[in-house]
Structure formats: C-alpha cells, structure tokens
Amino acid sequence: MEALTTLPILLPLLGAAASIGVGRWRNAQRIIGIVVLSAVTAISAVALLRVDRDGMTAVAIGDWGAPVGITLVADRLALLVLVAAMVMLLAVLVFAIGQPGAESHHVGFHPVYLVLAAGVALAVLTGDLFNLFVAFEMMLMSSYVLITLGGRRDQVRSGMTYVIISLIASSLFLVAVGLIYAATGTVNMADLTDQVAALPDGLRSGLAVLLVVVFGIKAAIFPLFFWLPDSYPTAPTPVTAIFAGLLTKVGVYALIRTQTLIFPEGTRPGELLLVVAGLTMVVGVLGAITQYDIKRLLSFHIVSQIGYMVMGLGFFTVAGVAGAVIYIVHQIVVKTTLFMVGGLVELRAGTGEIDRIGGLARLEPVLAVLWMLPALSLAGIPPFSGFIGKLALVDAGFEAGEHAVVGISLAVSVMTLFSMMKIWSNVFWEVPEVQPSPQAEESTALGRGLMVGSTAAVVAVSLAIAIWAGPLHDLTIRAAEELLDGTAYRAAVLGP
Amino acid sequence: MTTLMAITAGVLFAAGTYLLLGRQLSRLVIGIGLLGHGANILIVLSGGGRGRPAFVGNGDADELADPLPQALVLTAIVITFGVMAFLLAMAFRSWLLNRDDDVEDDVEDRRVAAALAEEDPS
Numbered sequence: 001m002e003a004l005t006t007l008p009i010l011l012p013l014l015g016a017a018a019s020i021g022v023g024r025w026r027n028a029q030r031i032i033g034i035v036v037l038s039a040v041t042a043i044s045a046v047a048l049l050r051v052d053r054d055g056m057t058a059v060a061i062g063d064w065g066a067p068v069g070i071t072l073v074a075d076r077l078a079l080l081v082l083v084a085a086m087v088m089l090l091a092v093l094v095f096a097i098g099q100p101g102a103e104s105h106h107v108g109f110h111p112v113y114l115v116l117a118a119g120v121a122l123a124v125l126t127g128d129l130f131n132l133f134v135a136f137e138m139m140l141m142s143s144y145v146l147i148t149l150g151g152r153r154d155q156v157r158s159g160m161t162y163v164i165i166s167l168i169a170s171s172l173f174l175v176a177v178g179l180i181y182a183a184t185g186t187v188n189m190a191d192l193t194d195q196v197a198a199l200p201d202g203l204r205s206g207l208a209v210l211l212v213v214v215f216g217i218k219a220a221i222f223p224l225f226f227w228l229p230d231s232y233p234t235a236p237t238p239v240t241a242i243f244a245g246l247l248t249k250v251g252v253y254a255l256i257r258t259q260t261l262i263f264p265e266g267t268r269p270g271e272l273l274l275v276v277a278g279l280t281m282v283v284g285v286l287g288a289i290t291q292y293d294i295k296r297l298l299s300f301h302i303v304s305q306i307g308y309m310v311m312g313l314g315f316f317t318v319a320g321v322a323g324a325v326i327y328i329v330h331q332i333v334v335k336t337t338l339f340m341v342g343g344l345v346e347l348r349a350g351t352g353e354i355d356r357i358g359g360l361a362r363l364e365p366v367l368a369v370l371w372m373l374p375a376l377s378l379a380g381i382p383p384f385s386g387f388i389g390k391l392a393l394v395d396a397g398f399e400a401g402e403h404a405v406v407g408i409s410l411a412v413s414v415m416t417l418f419s420m421m422k423i424w425s426n427v428f429w430e431v432p433e434v435q436p437s438p439q440a441e442e443s444t445a446l447g448r449g450l451m452v453g454s455t456a457a458v459v460a461v462s463l464a465i466a467i468w469a470g471p472l473h474d475l476t477i478r479a480a481e482e483l484l485d486g487t488a489y490r491a492a493v494l495g496p
Numbered sequence: 497m498t499t500l501m502a503i504t505a506g507v508l509f510a511a512g513t514y515l516l517l518g519r520q521l522s523r524l525v526i527g528i529g530l531l532g533h534g535a536n537i538l539i540v541l542s543g544g545g546r547g548r549p550a551f552v553g554n555g556d557a558d559e560l561a562d563p564l565p566q567a568l569v570l571t572a573i574v575i576t577f578g579v580m581a582f583l584l585a586m587a588f589r590s591w592l593l594n595r596d597d598d599v600e601d602d603v604e605d606r607r608v609a610a611a612l613a614e615e616d617p618s
Contacts, residue, residue, distance in 0.1 A: 068564070130568050130571075133572075134571060134575070137575045137579075141575075141578065141579065141582070144579075144582055144586075145582075148586065148589075151589055151593075153593045153594070156586060156589050156590045156593060157590070157599075157600050157602075158602070159586065160521070160586060160587075160590060160599060161599075161602065163582070163583060163586065164516075164524055164528065164583075167528050167531075167532075167579060167583070168516070168528070168531065170575075170579075171528075171531040171532055171534075171535045174532075174535035174536070174538070174539060174572055175534075175535050175538055177539065177568070178535065178538040178539040178541070178542040178565075179538070179542070181539070181542040181543070181564075181565060181568075182541070182542035182543075187564075187568075230602045230603060230604070296603075
C-alpha cells in the first residue's frame with residue numbers, strides 16, 4: 001500500500017526527468033508519457049479499490065513520523081479525484097500528440113506535462129498544509145510554462161495576468177501557512193484538527209476565511225475569478241482542456257479538504273460559502289451567455305460550475321459534501337471533453353467565433369454527436385453525469401433547508417442549457433460555413449484519428465459515470481462521512 | 497527583535513501591494529518579489545523567538561530555535577526564486593514583443609471601450 005500511495009507522485013517525476021533526457025526523440029518522449037500516465041492511472045484505480053475495502057492508509061515519508069515529517073494520506077476522496085484526474089491527463093496527452101502544434105513543436109511539453117501530473121497527485125495525496133503549498137507550486141509552475149507555450153503576443157499578455165494572480169495567491173497561501181503555524185505549532189492536517197479546535201473563535205474564523213480566499217483564487221470563485229476567462233482561451237487546445245478539467249477542481253478539492261478536516265463542526269463558514277456559491281453560478285453563466293468565442297464561452301462556464309461544488313461544500317452535511325465530490329468528478333471529465341471538442345471544431349472550421357461557423361452537423365456528424373453528449377451533461381439533462389451530480393446536490397440542499405441557493409442553481413442550469421444551445425444552433429446548424437485553417441492542413445489522418453479517438457473515449461467515460469451512478473454515489477457518501485467525521489483520518493495519521 | 501521583524505514584514509507587504517497596483521511590468525515583478533519576502537519573514541517569525549541552532553552540539557532543547565519553519569522557509573525561498581526567474585523571462589519576452597513596459601488591456605476591456613466609442617462618437 002505504501003508503494004501505491006507514493007508511486008503516483010514519483011513515477012511522473014522520474015518520467016519527466018527521463019523525458020528531458022530523451023528530448024531529441026519526440027517518439028521516445030511520447031512513449032514515456034503514455035506509459036507513465038497509464039501506469040499511474042492503473043495504480044490509483046487499484047489503490048482506490050483497496051482503500052475502499054480496507055480503509056485509508058497514511059505513509060510517513062523517510063520514516064519521519066507525523067506530525068513532524070511529511071505524510072501522504074490516501075483516502076477515498078483523494079483517490080477518487082486522483083483516478084479521474086489521471087484518466088483525463090492520459091486522454092489529453094493522446095489528444096495533444098494527435099494535434100499539430102504545441103506538443104510537436106516544443107521539446108519541453110512532455111516533461112512539463114508530467115510535472116503537472118505529479119503536482120496534481122501530490123496535491124490530492126498530501127497530509128500537510130506546507131506540502132500542499134509545494135504541490136500547488138509544482139502544478140502552477142508547469143501551468144505557467146504550458147499556458148505561454150509558443151510565446152505569441154496574446155499568450156504573453158494573458159499569461160502575465162495568470163502568473164501574477166497565481167503568485168499573489170501563493171504569497172497569501174504562504175502567509176496563511178505561517179500564521180497557522182504560529183498559532184498552533186503544526187502544519188500537519190490531522191494534528192491541526194485538535195489544535196485549531198482549541199483556538200479562540202475570532203482567530204479561527206480569520207484563518208478559515210484566509211484559506212477560503214487563497215483556494216478561492218485558485219478555484220476561481222466569485223469575486224476572485226476574473227483572471228480565468230481571460231487567460232485560459234489563449235493556450236493551445238490540449239493545455240486549455242487539461243487546465244479546465246483539473247486546476248480549478250484541485251483548488252476546490254483543497255477547499256473541501258481544509259474546511260472539513262481542519263475546522264471543527266459549528267465553526268465552518270457555511271453561510272459565506274453558500275452566498276459566494278450562488279453569486280459564482282449566476283455571474284459565471286451570465287458571462288458565458290454574452291460570449292461568442294467557443295473557448296471563452298466555455299471558460300465562463302468553468303466559473304459557473306465551480307459554484308455548484310462550493311454550494312455542496314457550503315451545506316456541510318454528508319449528502320452535500322458527497323454531492324460536491326460527485327460534481328468534481330463529473331466536471332473533471334465533462335469540462336475536459338468540451339474543450340477537446342471545442343478544439344476539434346476550431347481545427348475543422350478555422351476559427352472559434354461561433355458567428356462565423358455553420359452547418360458542422362452536416363459536414364462532421366461525428367463531431368456533432370461528441371459535442372451534444374457532454375453539452376447536455378453540463379446542463380444536467382438526464383441520463384448524463386451532470387444530472388447525477390445536480391440531483392445529489394439539489395437533494396442535499398432541500399435536506400439542509402437551503403431553498404434559495406438550490407433555486408438559483410436550478411435557474412442557472414436552464415441558462416447553461418440556453419448557452420449550450422446557442423453554440424449548437426450557431427455552429428452545427430445553419431448553412432455550412434467553414435474557413436480553411438493552416439493547422440488542419442498540417443494534421444495527418446493518424447493525428448486526426450488520435451484526437452477524435454481520445455475525445456470519444458472521454459465521452460464514453462462520462463457516460464460510464466452515469467451508468468455506474470449508484471456505486472459512485474455510495475462511494476462518495478462514504479468519502480464524505482469519513483471527511484466530516486475526521487476521526488479515521490486522525491487515527492490513520494497519528495496512530496490510535 | 498520579533499517586533500522589528502514583524503514591522504519589516506508589514507512594510508514589505510505594504511510596499512509590494514502598492515507596486516502591484518501599477519501598470520508597469522517592472523514594478524509588478526518587484527512587487528511580487530517584495531510580497532514573497534514578506535511572506536518568508538512571516539514564516540521565519542512563526543517559529544517563535546531567537547534560540548540556539550538546532551541539531552548542532554548538545555544543550556537544553558528549550559533553548560533551541562524551532563527548526564521546522566527554517567526548513568519550510570528554505571523551500572519557500574527556492575520556489576520564490578524559480579518563479580521570479582520565470583517572471584523576469586516573461587517580462588523580457590513581453591518587452592521584446594511590444595517594446596513597452598505597460599500591461600495591455602484585456603479582451604473585455606477593449607470590447608467595452610469599442611462599444612462605448614461606437615455609441616458615443618464624440
């Protein structure tokens with residue numbers, strides 16, 4: 001079990017090193033990337049099954065015991081997010097190999113991509129706050145490189161916004177870690193549960209809100225989301241897809257982890273989170289409705305959907321947190337898929353402006369199907385994964401008696417459907433209209449096959465989530481119970 | 497000493513925040529650097545007051561300075577250093593592309609400005 005917990009972090013890092021070594025041979029880099037990510041996917045799936053059967057495990061790195069040393073904790077929530085993330089990283093890597101551009105033109109793509117994978121794995125598995133900071137830095141550092149890959153003028157402009165806002169968030173995170181250490185004398189999350197409970201109320205609320213702001217910037221919740229729709233769309237398609245699927249969700253994951261584990265019941269900022277969640281949903285979807293570029297439109301939807309997860313967390317009930325967890329898994333899959341299809345549309349039509357595209361349903365029927373399924377899923381139409389997530393959240397909301405925010409979330413679903421249909425009617429219906437694109441001429445039949453194949457695979461994954469919704473829901477309920485209770489976590493890390 | 501360091505951290509945060517409010521990239525880079533230093537000093541302070549070095553020689557454990565924040569701050573300094581290097585490279589790239597130190601308006605700003613100009617040509 002020790003190996004199963006550490007390998008998801010170690011393998012991508014070693015792979016990144018090897019990938020730099022064979023930088024001259026792009027095919028060797030590709031093989032390393034795919035082998036490593038497949039192995040990590042398999043390992044995390046096995047670990048999830050074992051943890052679900054035997055309970056969570058904690059590993060003390062270098063045999064320095066908690067609370068002094070570095071602890072990795074594999075519990076249900078961490079591994080569930082890890083499995084979803086790794087499947088997407090693998091699918092997007094295949095997509096990137098197929099797409100002419102970012103991957104084939106830059107020697108650094110593969111190593112940096114693997115470091116990103118290691119950062120995501122460390123962020124979900126880590127058991128202490130400072131290590132979480134390091135994991136975020138690994139993820140962000142690679143994302144800085146990936147988002148500016150190519151160094152075009154608009155990329156540098158929007159990349160600058162992204163880098164600076166992330167750095168401010170990182171400084172705040174460091175401040176939060178410093179203040180928490182000064183107040184409690186530990187950064188180990190299991191140890192913090194006891195220490196934070198003993199702090200005076202004002203100090204505890206201050207620390208809780210500081211962490212909400214830090215992870216709120218990373219997760220792009222209202223009013224800290226302005227950087228996201230501006231910076232994501234300029235990156236190459238595979239990069240935008242993986243950012244959209246993973247980075248903000250890891251922010252939400254960290255928010256869930258810290259708010260439930262560290263702060264005891266009755267002192268959690270539930271009201272604040274619910275208000276913020278409602279505003280995030282509404283502002284995000286209104287932004288999306290006014291946009292006419294596929295990637296920008298979808299970027300606003302990332303913001304809007306983050307609101308749903310924060311809402312689930314804000315209830316602070318088992319059902320609510322479980323709903324948030326299902327929603328994270330659903331979003332990781334569906335958001336990545338939508339950006340991949342969006343990239344395929346751009347490649348085929350030569351532009352992302354939906355006014356200037358038309359009739360793709362007749363020209364590319366496969367693409368139309370690949371778009372329609374995740375788009376309906378995002379809006380929450382049964383029987384897709386979005387419906388499962390929304391049902392769990394709405395149910396939890398009524399149970400918690402928070403009717404207002406649930407009502408808002410349902411209204412936002414309708415607006416989401418509206419904006420998805422706007423894309424559908426503009427891009428896939430109407431008179432056929434496409435521009436020739438230089439990138440499309442560069443792409444080979446094999447490359448196209450890889451892109452469409454990987455997109456179809458992730459669409460299948462999102463359908464699988466809907467088919468196995470029952471077992472998944474039970475699993476998230478167990479994960480949420482474990483999270484809100486916290487005794488099992490403490491026992492696993494600190495010993496009985 | 498602790499009070500003095502705390503004041504230093506505060507001044508660094510204030511100066512860094514002030515610089516971040518400007519539009520010039522060079523100011524932003526320096527501002528980010530100052531914020532990072534402020535945060536690092538705060539972490540050093542979080543271990544409590546001064547003391548003898550840990551892990552060296554023999555002595556009473558109560559007299560030792562807390563080694564954990566020192567380990568943390570070393571990691572943080574290295575990360576800040578790497579990020580600053582990347583930021584400088586990007587600022588340089590931006591200068592090569594634009595020959596201008598100012599941060600450009602984003603897409604939405606330009607769109608709003610264009611819409612206003614259309615509505616009211618005067």
